[in-house]
Amino acid sequence: GAVVSQHPSWVICKSGTSVKIECRSLDFQATTMFWYRQFPKQSLMLMATSNEGSKATYEQGVEKDKFLINHASLTLSTLTVTSAHPEDSSFYICSAADRGNSPLHFGNGTRLTVT
């Protein structure tokens, strides 16, 4: 079945540094990938929709200059948290569907801790 791989699974960084998270579709091409943020005991909050070869679409309230998304190929999207601060600490999950109107496949998630 469709598999989405996400790395790293966890990362600890110092305040002010940047962190890159990768999301790969392993056995299908994903023209669209989604990035979510999840706070403890809360639902998945869509941050942005990543489109291959074009600019990402950000949800209201998400700073595009802080959360840089690059979708350079049909199998890879990256999320870079720039100048991270402790309030950016969260669980970040990517997802993709192998075709329209089909189930989302999620990556394992990345737990980011900013100290």
Added chain:
Amino acid sequence: GENVEQHPSTLSVQEGDSAVIKCTYSDSASNYFPWYKQELGKRPQLIIDIRSNVGEKKDQRIAVTLNKTAKHFSLHITETQPEDSAVYFCAADYGQNFVFGPGTRLSVLP
């Protein structure tokens, strides 16, 4: 835009009993409704889904029902087991994306 409500937020049942989680959605154009199970610290896993041309779908102990007129869909788990304990999210498609419900924390007590 699409809004998905989910109830209850927490649910405790005795092992062997049934559990029902209900969701409502707002966008009548939605026609695909997946359910995800998320264990602590892990990614959501698809457990069952239903499309709008079907009223009910069953997979072993799990079933989903859809009332498109009322914009309701529900997850039914029968003969619950401790390993069913997790957070369950319903979702509805909205354009090329999905909108998730707030989640239900299910606890199955042995």
